[in-house]
Amino acid sequence: MQAVIQTESLSKNYRGFQAVNQVSLQVNRGEIYGFIGLNGAGKTTMIRMMLGMINPSEGACFINGKHVNLSNYPIWQDVGYIVETPYAYPELTVKENLNIFRRLYGILDPQSVTNILERLNLTRYANKKAKHLSLGNAQRLGIAKALLHHPQILIMDEPVNGLDPAGIVEIRELLQDLAHNHGVTIFISSHLLSEVARTATKIGIIHNGNLHQELSSKELPQLLNQRLHIQTKNLSSTVDLLLQHGYDPHVSQAGTIELHQQKAITSPEQVAQILVQGGHLLTKLSVEQEDLESYFLRIIQEKGDHLHESCIRSNSNRVI
Numbered sequence: 001m002q003a004v005i006q007t008e009s010l011s012k013n014y015r016g017f018q019a020v021n022q023v024s025l026q027v028n029r030g031e032i033y034g035f036i037g038l039n040g041a042g043k044t045t046m047i048r049m050m051l052g053m054i055n056p057s058e059g060a061c062f063i064n065g066k067h068v069n070l071s072n073y074p075i076w077q078d079v080g081y082i083v084e085t086p087y088a089y090p091e092l093t094v095k096e097n098l099n100i101f102r103r104l105y106g107i108l109d110p111q112s113v114t115n116i117l118e119r120l121n122l123t124r125y126a127n128k129k130a131k132h133l134s135l136g137n138a139q140r141l142g143i144a145k146a147l148l149h150h151p152q153i154l155i156m157d158e159p160v161n162g163l164d165p166a167g168i169v170e171i172r173e174l175l176q177d178l179a180h181n182h183g184v185t186i187f188i189s190s191h192l193l194s195e196v197a198r199t200a201t202k203i204g205i206i207h208n209g210n211l212h213q214e215l216s217s218k219e220l221p222q223l224l225n226q227r228l229h230i231q232t233k234n235l236s237s238t239v240d241l242l243l244q245h246g247y248d249p250h251v252s253q254a255g256t257i258e259l260h261q262q263k264a265i266t267s268p269e270q271v272a273q274i275l276v277q278g279g280h281l282l283t284k285l286s287v288e289q290e291d292l293e294s295y296f297l298r299i300i301q302e303k304g305d306h307l308h309e310s311c312i313r314s315n316s317n318r319v320i
């Protein structure tokens with residue numbers, strides 16, 4: 001089966017700085033490929049190369065087997081895209097913006113604009129100037145523009161940026177419907193790791209320009225570590241008691257005791273028994289799976305790569 005999107009050793013070097021390094025990946029029909037990475041990892045650069053907006057220093061991208069470059073015009077008829085800040089004419093209304101793109105796509109029926117306004121919950125903003133939209137609604141306008149011509153391929157940089165939680169769920173369901181029920185192939189980049197874990201069928205992790213790891217959403221649960229989380233009223237004596245019984249307690253900055261050993265995860269009731277018999281009042285005892293964000297930070301740290309301090313700080317409740 002021919003991949004719908006394929007990159008071969010795609011690289012971008014900005015005057016000696018390697019923003020993207022030899023990234024080869026493929027996305028098949030109906031897949032949602034979630035491309036995740038920290039700020040500055042190389043996501044937008046990769047997407048710009050995939051869309052032919054910038055030339056790669058090395059390598060190539062193919063869409064439906066056709067080499068991507070700006071002159072290969074027919075490719076773009078089947079591609080919807082959104083890159084960083086949603087593109088709009090600020091002085092025109094939402095409806096006028098969409099009508100411009102409708103004509104550019106050669107769509108004759110004006111009803112298509114009404115339909116996409118409804119689908120993206122933008123009908124009440126139809127006559128509002130684009131420059132007066134909130135960030136979330138500007139993002140919706142960008143998505144509406146990308147979907148207007150019913151493309152079979154969507155390439156989207158941070159599509160849920162600026163949306164509120166309800167909007168994120170709405171767009172997730174929309175993308176899943178397009179992929180699963182209409183065979184649309186979707187490539188989305190995001191730094192919202194948990195959101196990607198919920199939406200994507202395949203995940204690629206980019207770090208410092210390198211494709212660090214690829215995994216299917218089915219593989220992910222097996223790779224995520226489990227921990228027994230314990231909260232008690234008397235932290236230090238609980239830790240001592242657990243040490244006496246051969247456990248390896250780690251205390252998080254949030255004051256939760258975590259046990260990583262298999263025996264604690266498979267038999268939490270034995271831990272509970274030890275603590276209760278030792279006179280310790282438990283306020284929480286639960287086996288929890290690390291989320292994609294913690295997994296991501298763990299594998300990068302295991303590889304010994306440097307992480308930006310603010311990134312570690314922002315996840316400090318998960319770093320033990």
Ligand SMILES: Nc1ncnc2c1ncn2[C@@H]1O[C@H](COP(=O)(O)OP(=O)(O)OP(=O)(O)O)[C@@H](O)[C@H]1O
Nearest residue numbers: 014017019037038039040041042043044045046191
């Ligand atoms: N035109 C450019 N000239 C020089 N360096 C650039 C240029 N564009 C991007 N870079 C650098 O390349 C690296 C990757 O940037 P890119 O925008 O692709 O990251 P990103 O993963 O999309 O980050 P974010 O999530 O913050 O948008 C960054 O270090 C950035 O500073």
